[in-house]
Amino acid sequence: MSDYEHYEALVVGAGPGGAAAAATFANYGIETLVLERGVEAGSKNVSGGLIYAEESAPYTIDDLFPGFREAAAERPITKYRIHNIAGDKVESFDLTDLHEHDTEWSDSVLRRKMDSWLEDRVHERTRETGGGLLTGVHVNGLLREEGRIVGVTLDELDPITADIIVAADGVNSELARDAGLMDWDEPDEWFQGVKAVVDMPEDAIADRFDVAEDEGAAHLFSGDLFEGVRGGGFLYTNRDTLSLGTVFHLDSLVAEQAEPHELLDGLLTHPLLAQWLGDDYTELEYSAKLVPDSKKVALREPHFGRLLLVGDAAGQMQAQGPIIKGMNHAVTAGALAAESYAQAKSRNEPEKAGTRYARKLRSEGVMKKLRPRGYELLRGVTEDDGVTNVVDSVLTSAVGRAGVRALSGRLERLYNVPTLSALMPDTRTPYVTLPTVIAEELGTRVRDQSSVTPPDLEARIGGLTYDTDIGSPHITLRDESYEASGAAVAACPVSAVDFGGGCYREEVVRTNGSEERVVSLDTQPCVECGTCAVVADTDWSHPRGDKGVEFKWG
Known part of the structure; x- marks a missing residue:
């Protein structure tokens, strides 16, 4: 092997998945170097964002990093609602039961604050095993010798070799593409998220959202306010800010030739949000990211040679209707990847770390959540264009509307069934047609008027x-x-x-x-x-x- 700097483990990316991998490596006494391309962890990251601790998960972020919730999170989310919208008519459902299914806790977070807090702890723990954490370094590819992956190449430094490499470098993972494990060929395999962070004092949040200091609210939005694009909007309360944004299927965004910033503005200026945004709208930051659709791209075997992929790099983002979970799966995957290597090494078979990791993702139930079997079995029918056209025609007919009215007392309960969310097809029916009909038939007209004037695109770019x-x-x-x-x-x-x-x-x-x-x-x-x-x-x-x-x- 070439005479490059060598560590037993390399972790690329210092987000929650990379932090979990590094902490677990350190727990096993494995020398680990973490490489982060941002000036600080979190400076390149964007999330909606809620982080969950699932009751069924083998690892949670607060298990690995005690004190996380108190120091790095914003607010516990205790209220969860979805709003079906048609023009100025709205019918809202309480989704708290769905939100709390398999949930130990869920907090809103801001990535710069959260990731930088994790960075400090990761740096301390990896230094104890002879490693550390470097920021401001871009890992641009894999180093190979005789066709085998042995390390990584960087823009700023000479190559670094390692016995195991964990790629936690996000949805745009250059290592996943270099290894041939992920490609960007199909727009229908990706979502695009656009987000605004909005200034709001704590007392205003408490008053407008009716939450105490240790409470928070999450609101989702779907229906006809997004120009027919498949997807929806979100609003999460932070400590003294709000996170508002939209998430759309990328193929639908392209097909409708819709502009993301205008769709976000459509949400911000809808009269329903006037009760929360008031007349003092101040936007602090505009951002965007791609989100993998785990139902289609989550890798069943996220490894190749010494390389293991975790988080968005492996397509591990669960976006199934109102269920939006990503960071918790990255944490679980990062810890399982490190654990798999440590256990394989203890059996003198480190080359089997990847297959052990994939097996753990299955046995711990992670893959079942990311790629629900029922969706895969039914999508050939439920996502057929002809079937979608028929279903939408029925829903918008007099018969369909009568059916919605007849089910008015049961719809909220149906929306809270986890299995139905997992089976939800990626068509306009659940994102546009059904919520629009629900609002038209059951909704109440919103009388408020929005006074929000969002910044234009030039101002948003200029503010970054x-x-x-x-x-x-x-x-x-x-x-x-x-x-x-x-x-x-x-x-x-x-x-x-x-x-x-x-x-x-x-x-x-x-x-x-x-x-x-x-x-x-x-x-x-x-x-x-x-x-x-x-x-x-x-x-x-x-x-x-x-x-x-x-x-x-x-």
Whole structure:
């Protein structure tokens, strides 16, 4: 093996999955180095976000890091509701039973605060075993010798070798792609989330949401307020801020040519939210990220040689209707990955760490949650376009509407059945048609008027912090034709069709009397969500360490 710096274990990414892996390695006395590309853990991360501790999980974040909830979380979520919307009519259901199913606790979090707190503890614990944690370093690929993975390559440092590598480098994992374990070919396998962090004093949160200091609220939104795009909105109370955002199926976003920032504004300005947002709206940060649809992409064998994938890098994000869980699965996976290596090593068979890890994901019930068997069996029927058209036609007919009215006393109970959420098809029926009909037939008209004026896209981009890597763009267009890459003009969360200051712009090139629509790219305003890697023909990588966008809230 080449004479590079060597550690027994490398962990790439210092989010909750990487932190869990590093802490578990340290518990086994394994020398571990953690590599984080942000200036600080959390500076590159965005989540909705709620973190759960499931009763059935073998590991939870507070088990691994005592004091987590008191120091790193925002509020316990004690109220959970979904709002079905049609115009200004709303019918709301209490989803607390669904929220509390298999739940020990659930807290709202902001990633910069949470991840930086975890970083300090990980640094302390890994140093005790001869390792440590480095920030501002971008791991750009895998190091191979004679075809075998032996380490990682970096922009800022010489390659580093290791006996085991845990990739917790997020949804845009360059290591997962380098190993051939994950690709970005199909928009229907991904969600795009866009989020605003909004300033609100604690006393205003207590009054407007009717919560005490140790309580919090989560609200979900679906129906006709998102221009027919499949997905929905969310609002979570933090300590003295709100997290508001939207999450949409990427293929639907592209098909409808909808612009993410406008869909977010549609939520923020809906009259239902006037009771919570009031007339003093102050947006602190705008952000976006891709989210894997675990039902379709969660890897059953998330390993290759010495490389183990955890969290979003392995597609371990459970987004099934109103059930949205990701960070807790990353924690479980990170700990199980480290545990698998330690146990395989103790049996003098470290090469079997990957197969042991995959087996643990199955035996501990993680894969059953991420890839529910019932969904896989039924999706060929429930997601057929013809079936969807028939179901929607029935729902919107007089007969269907009468059925909704007849079920009015049972709908809330049905919404709280975990099995039904797991079977929910990725069609417009549950996201758009059904909630719209429910609101039209059962809803109450909202009389409030919104006074919220969201910032425009230019102001949102201007409010972010960037350290631009001048002369080293991290994205390049392979094909600038509109046919190949034009979808990014609308789908990119910092671009828009009539906005010239974003990443992607449509241009018309006139040559010898002919016209051609092309796309141009400027990576300076990029929020590194990865959307264009899926919907455009690009070569996509992360910026070098410390470069690019830096989120203050996340």
